[in-house]
Amino acid sequence: MRDPDSLLGSGPLLKLLAATLLAVSIAGCGGGGGSGGSSNSSSATAPAQSLTSTPPASQLPASNTTAVTVDFGVIGVPNMPFVSVTLCVPGTTQCQTIDHVQVDTGSSGLRVFASQLPPSLVLPRQKDGAGNLLAECMQFFDGYTWGSVQLADVLIGGEKAASLPIQVIDPNYGAIPSDCSSLGASRNSPVSLAANGVLGIGVFKRDCGPACVRSAVPATYYGCVENTCTSIAVAENLQVGNPIPYFATNNNGSILTLPAASPSGETSLTGQLVFGIGTQSNNGLGSAQVIGLSPSNGTFRTVLNGTSYSRGIMDSGSNGLFFQTSALPVCASPNDLYYCPVSTQQLSAMIEGVNGTTSAVSFAVGNAAELKLSRGGNSVMPLLAGPAFVSSTIFVWGMPFFYGRSVYAAVEQQPTPGGAGPYIAY
Amino acid sequence: MRATAHSVTSQAAYTVHLITLPSGTVVREYVAGNGIVFGVAWEGPTLPDLKATLGEAFDRYVAATAMRRTTPLAVSNDALVVFSAGHLRAFAGYAYLPQAVPAGVDASVIQ
Numbered sequence: 001m002r003d004p005d006s007l008l009g010s011g012p013l014l015k016l017l018a019a020t021l022l023a024v025s026i027a028g029c030g031g032g033g034g035s036g037g038s039s040n041s042s043s044a045t046a047p048a049q050s051l052t053s054t055p056p057a058s059q060l061p062a063s064n065t066t067a068v069t070v071d072f073g074v075i076g077v078p079n080m081p082f083v084s085v086t087l088c089v090p091g092t093t094q095c096q097t098i099d100h101v102q103v104d105t106g107s108s109g110l111r112v113f114a115s116q117l118p119p120s121l122v123l124p125r126q127k128d129g130a131g132n133l134l135a136e137c138m139q140f141f142d143g144y145t146w147g148s149v150q151l152a153d154v155l156i157g158g159e160k161a162a163s164l165p166i167q168v169i170d171p172n173y174g175a176i177p178s179d180c181s182s183l184g185a186s187r188n189s190p191v192s193l194a195a196n197g198v199l200g201i202g203v204f205k206r207d208c209g210p211a212c213v214r215s216a217v218p219a220t221y222y223g224c225v226e227n228t229c230t231s232i233a234v235a236e237n238l239q240v241g242n243p244i245p246y247f248a249t250n251n252n253g254s255i256l257t258l259p260a261a262s263p264s265g266e267t268s269l270t271g272q273l274v275f276g277i278g279t280q281s282n283n284g285l286g287s288a289q290v291i292g293l294s295p296s297n298g299t300f301r302t303v304l305n306g307t308s309y310s311r312g313i314m315d316s317g318s319n320g321l322f323f324q325t326s327a328l329p330v331c332a333s334p335n336d337l338y339y340c341p342v343s344t345q346q347l348s349a350m351i352e353g354v355n356g357t358t359s360a361v362s363f364a365v366g367n368a369a370e371l372k373l374s375r376g377g378n379s380v381m382p383l384l385a386g387p388a389f390v391s392s393t394i395f396v397w398g399m400p401f402f403y404g405r406s407v408y409a410a411v412e413q414q415p416t417p418g419g420a421g422p423y424i425a426y
Numbered sequence: 427m428r429a430t431a432h433s434v435t436s437q438a439a440y441t442v443h444l445i446t447l448p449s450g451t452v453v454r455e456y457v458a459g460n461g462i463v464f465g466v467a468w469e470g471p472t473l474p475d476l477k478a479t480l481g482e483a484f485d486r487y488v489a490a491t492a493m494r495r496t497t498p499l500a501v502s503n504d505a506l507v508v509f510s511a512g513h514l515r516a517f518a519g520y521a522y523l524p525q526a527v528p529a530g531v532d533a534s535v536i537q
Contacts, residue, residue, distance in 0.1 A: 077496060106513040139473050141510045141517060142494055182477035182484070184500075184510070185491040194494040207514055211471050217449045219472065297471065297516035311516055319496040322511060337497040387509075388498045389537065393469065394511045394518050396498065 064250040064275040066157035071268035071379050073100050077194040078381045079319035079399035083273055085199055086155040090163040096121050100196045105409050106315035107200035109207040109240035110154055111145055114170035123150035126165050128238055132223030136167050137180035143187040145169045146176050154243045159275050161243035174227045179218040201254050203298050203409050203422035206239040245411045250276025252414035255283055256316060260404030265378030277408055278417035288408055288425035290418040292355030298422055301352040302395035309395035314424045318398030320384035330387050331369045338368030338386040439528040456536055458528045465522035465536035471515045483523060
């Protein structure tokens with residue numbers, strides 16, 4: 001790998017792609033204080049946004065819910081759940097609503113694109129105690145986002161997180177540090193992210209957490225002077241935050257509720273994201289099983305056919321169930337991301353929380369190649385599963401798990417009727 | 427790669443460099459007798475510097491994942507295999523160059 005002689009000819013570089021992504025048109029927006037009703041379409045691949053002057057939260061319907069859709073989205077990646085999120089300059093009615101923001105229970109914090117905010121929406125920059133302007137390289141398993149940390153009032157449904165640090169993704173902000181771009185592919189445009197943003201509503205209050213407080217961790221937080229950004233340690237309360245624990249009410253967790261989906265797939269479906277656990281008549285824990293998560297990394301154990309996977313992850317940001325098993329054949333390329341059993345297989349796994357709860361889960365795995373070939377236009381594919389690692393540590397409970405369930409995510413340290421987070425329940 | 431700890435274990439056909447990053451992520455680099463790094467595996471809170479480890483193959487990794495697919499398998503062909511999964515605070519993955527794996531060594535040692 002370090003020896004160039006060992007390599008085949010260079011593959012296509014991404015520079016061309018980056019140039020293409022920059023061409024995604026920037027919404028031409030008027031002043032944020034203008035009357036509602038002005039709308040614009042940003043491009044064929046990015047759904048239209050509305051530029052509105054949103055009334056203060058107190059005038060919105062008192063509601064702790066918002067609609068979630070699984071649909072074609074920005075580029076047609078199956079099994080991606082989306083919501084609309086409104087950002088406002090803190091304390092004002094200068095706002096922008098962004099649709100098709102991905103709901104991600106595997107991360108914490110809101111990330112939107114600078115290119116989708118009107119120039120008039122000037123958000124305050126987040127600074128640390130030394131006056132450094134903060135920027136972030138956010139790490140996802142499938143790429144990174146880069147941009148500055150800014151403060152916004154974040155409105156979702158009827159809830160508001162006031163003056164919350166968010167990431168404003170912008171590949172043109174400063175110079176992307178090399179330790180950031182050395183992680184993998186960039187997700188600095190709606191097309192490459194396959195969404196107009198990410199709403200991280202996982203079990204942690206902040207994205208990086210204590211590790212980024214203790215020391216300057218490469219490829220996480222930076223302090224920037226003009227175009228130069230340097231890795232720095234950042235206090236937890238300055239880091240990009242999960243909006244949920246910073247709502248005034250219904251702030252101990254969330255419930256992602258999606259209807260059951262036809263095994264052969266559907267073009268789209270609509271569910272709900274409900275805020276709070278046991279705080280209203282519509283968010284009781286009921287008979288849901290509470291699975292305690294590791295307070296340091298949010299994982300739990302999963303056992304399947306005698307194999308133990310120590311890092312179970314409940315992740316609406318993954319589009320299938322992903323685990324390594326020799327019991328299922330991997331599809332031929334180019335579908336080798338997924339399994340291709342001859343017929344749909346019924347499997348049963350045991351989920352084990354750090355609180356000692358054990359829960360049997362049955363699930364089905366279909367032939368991904370057939371599902372994609374025969375139902376190519378479907379955005380909802382509940383039988384998708386695929387391989388992970390030979391080392392058998394990872395079991396990703398992605399979107400197929402969420403169909404037909406209400407999946408609770410309780411935020412760390414927040415009290416609920418099921419005990420304090422972090423936990424998941426279903 | 428910046429490390430807080432680094433140890434080396436030698437096998438018959440290759441050497442394993444165990445590196446601990448400042449975040450606590452543990453990285454194992456698999457180095458053949460000819461000095462070529464043919465594989466890398468990681469587990470921990472943050473991702474490793476794959477550009478430093480993969481060299482020129484990094485560009486092919488990036489190109490293969492230009493559009494997001496939200497699946498752990500990033501690329502798998504006869505020149506490069508990359509799996510990456512998890513989330514901040516709990517990542518795991520591995521990458522290897524099938525053509526650079528020493529004769530007689532199974533790629534499944536990379537983990």
